[in-house]
Amino acid sequence: MPHNTAPRSLFHTLCRYLLAGLVTGLSHTATAAPGDENAITGHFGDHLSVVDKPAEALIAQGKMLFIARFTSADGAGRPAATQAAVPTKRRIDPSRAFFRTSGPDSNGCISCHMQPLPGGAGDFALNVFTTDGFVDADFDSMDPQFSNERGTTHLFGSGLVELLAREMTVDLHRLRDQAAQTARKTGKSVTIDLLTKGVSFGRLTVSAGGFLDISQVAGIDPDLVLRPFSQKGVFVSLREFSVNASNHHHGMQAVERFGSRWTGETDHDADGRTAELSEGDMTAMVAFQAALPAPTRTADLSPDWQAAADRGEQLFDQLDCSSCHRRSLPLNNLVFSEPGPFNGAGNLRASETTPVTIDLKKLPGFAALKRDEEGRYLVPLFSDLKRHTISDGDIGHYRNELLGQRFADRDQFLSGRLWGVGSTGPWGHRGDLTTLREAIQAHGGEGHAARNGFQALPPPDQKALIAFLQTLVIQ
Ligand code: HEC
Numbered sequence: 295m296p297h298n299t300a301p302r303s304l305f306h307t308l309c310r311y312l313l314a315g316l317v318t319g320l321s322h323t324a325t326a327a328p329g330d331e332n333a334i335t336g337h338f339g340d341h342l343s344v345v346d347k348p349a350e351a352l353i354a355q356g357k358m359l360f361i362a363r364f365t366s367a368d369g370a371g372r373p374a375a376t377q378a379a380v381p382t383k384r385r386i387d388p389s390r391a392f393f394r395t396s397g398p399d400s401n402g403c404i405s406c407h408m409q410p411l412p413g414g415a416g417d418f419a420l421n422v423f424t425t426d427g428f429v430d431a432d433f434d435s436m437d438p439q440f441s442n443e444r445g446t447t448h449l450f451g452s453g454l455v456e457l458l459a460r461e462m463t464v465d466l467h468r469l470r471d472q473a474a475q476t477a478r479k480t481g482k483s484v485t486i487d488l489l490t491k492g493v494s495f496g497r498l499t500v501s502a503g504g505f506l507d508i509s510q511v512a513g514i515d516p517d518l519v520l521r522p523f524s525q526k527g528v529f530v531s532l533r534e535f536s537v538n539a540s541n542h543h544h545g546m547q548a549v550e551r552f553g554s555r556w557t558g559e560t561d562h563d564a565d566g567r568t569a570e571l572s573e574g575d576m577t578a579m580v581a582f583q584a585a586l587p588a589p590t591r592t593a594d595l596s597p598d599w600q601a602a603a604d605r606g607e608q609l610f611d612q613l614d615c616s617s618c619h620r621r622s623l624p625l626n627n628l629v630f631s632e633p634g635p636f637n638g639a640g641n642l643r644a645s646e647t648t649p650v651t652i653d654l655k656k657l658p659g660f661a662a663l664k665r666d667e668e669g670r671y672l673v674p675l676f677s678d679l680k681r682h683t684i685s686d687g688d689i690g691h692y693r694n695e696l697l698g699q700r701f702a703d704r705d706q707f708l709s710g711r712l713w714g715v716g717s718t719g720p721w722g723h724r725g726d727l728t729t730l731r732e733a734i735q736a737h738g739g740e741g742h743a744a745r746n747g748f749q750a751l752p753p754p755d756q757k758a759l760i761a762f763l764q765t766l767v768i769q
């Protein structure tokens with residue numbers, strides 16, 4: 295039986311659908327005037343004007359923006375600007391509205407994030423060609439020397455992911471500051487384990503004079519800010535990613551980065567439209583994504599599926615898959631505040647405004663989160679949110695990228711978050727593996743031993759492990 299038809303009762307399906315419908319259904323209520331060709335049916339104002347809006351209103355506006363197919367009447371297209379995250383003028387022929395490589399490459403977020411529901415993943419045809427460069431941002435080739443090609447990931451549970459990352463960053467900064475204080479007081483250098491939520495990011499040494507030795511820091515940037523977004527793990531927040539994505543994919547420029555504060559222009563991309571996405575619109579777009587419920591497990595499995603999935607789950611631990619794909623990470627607080635505290639310049643920052651708060655536990659789809667004995671919410675993401683070297687000289691599939699991204703090593707990627715992995719094929723960061731078996735067999739580097747463990751299993755056990763992964767679904 296194919297995994298996406300693993301049996302579940304009609305009642306169960308209906309309940310999930312009703313709960314999730316608030317955020318994942320395809321329709322929205324606002325209507326356009328006759329003959330009007332805007333996809334955006336109404337804008338919010340600046341961030342402060344939305345601070346008091348109820349979560350439902352923010353999510354509804356964000357959903358409208360996420361499922362809109364932007365038109366030139368909305369400001370889609372960027373004749374004079376490139377896709378680069380840093381506002382940059384374009385050099386190639388501005389009359390080409392769409393460009394599959396350097397973008398604009400599509401009409402709306404759901405052009406790609408659609409499988410199996412809005413906010414979901416995408417197949418190989420929806421891959422994105424991503425590059426850091428802004429001087430050479432215009433490229434018309436898929437050759438890997440110009441861009442890194444990535445498959446579309448799903449966004450379910452991403453509010454929880456951002457909250458986990460924020461708490462882990464706070465922990466790591468606290469450890470660093472305490473070490474610095476001790477070193478100063480004692481006049482001796484101090485070495486600490488960078489451990490947060492049970493995940494080790496190596497060691498840090500602080501000298502009595504306050505110098506940091508970062509040579510043993512692992513899987514995170516040296517500033518100890520955990521950036522959980524993109525498969526490389528180089529973007530700090532949904533907001534930062536969404537401001538980038540809106541410009542890159544659609545030529546929809548957010549005022550907070552492309553407006554007059556940073557560019558000195560109100561129409562940086564020279565498409566005749568200003569204020570294409572306001573601060574309030576971006577806050578809403580983030581609210582929608584943050585409210586997407588966590589993926590779940592297929593319920594009501596038939597006895598043969600249940601037996602296989604149970605066996606596979608045991609093997610997942612026995613083979614040490616869960617050393618990187620941590621079954622869950624504990625989260626103290628379910629209140630999502632936007633904008634977040636670690637945004638860089640060019641994104642609205644918590645320090646410059648009053649954040650909106652959304653209590654995720656009041657939203658549908660979050661009630662099922664289990665809690666540990668300390669009352670913390672266990673987020674079942676199957677990842678440690680840490681970058682690992684995942685290829686080596688023998689097994690090189692995941693070593694296909696030639697360009698570094700934001701100074702992260704080319705052969706390192708975040709441990710894939712396996713929640714939802716049963717609904718999101720094809721797999722691997724380039725979306726070029728059509729089976730879960732291949733995605734496992736492609737693990738080299740730090741994952742080589744676990745991969746060899748999988749290879750050594752008898753065939754029925756290999757299938758059981760895959761069956762377990764197939765039950766981790768978005769529904
Ligand atoms: C052309 C396809 C495409 C479109 C359109 C698109 N995305 Fe994406 N999205 C991707 C790909 C590919 C990735 C994975 C990027 C990576 O790993 O570097 C991604 C990743 C993301 C992530 C990070 C998820 C994670 O867990 O790391 C967010 C957030 C996101 N997209 C939001 C948006 C928003 C908001 C829009 C609309 C403004 C949008 N995307 C439009 C393809 C697309």
Ligand code: HEC
Pocket residue numbers: 525610613614615616617618619681682684692707708709710711712715718720721722723724730733734737740741744745747748759763
């Ligand atoms: C050393 C850490 C590590 C270990 C151990 C590990 N993985 Fe992974 N896994 C990763 C990383 C990193 C990726 C992302 C690879 C990429 O696409 O660049 C990944 C990706 C995956 C994917 C693809 C996810 C997707 O959405 O495309 C699957 C499936 C997977 N791992 C399953 C397993 C299984 C099963 C095991 C045990 C046999 C295992 N992994 C052991 C780190 C690890």
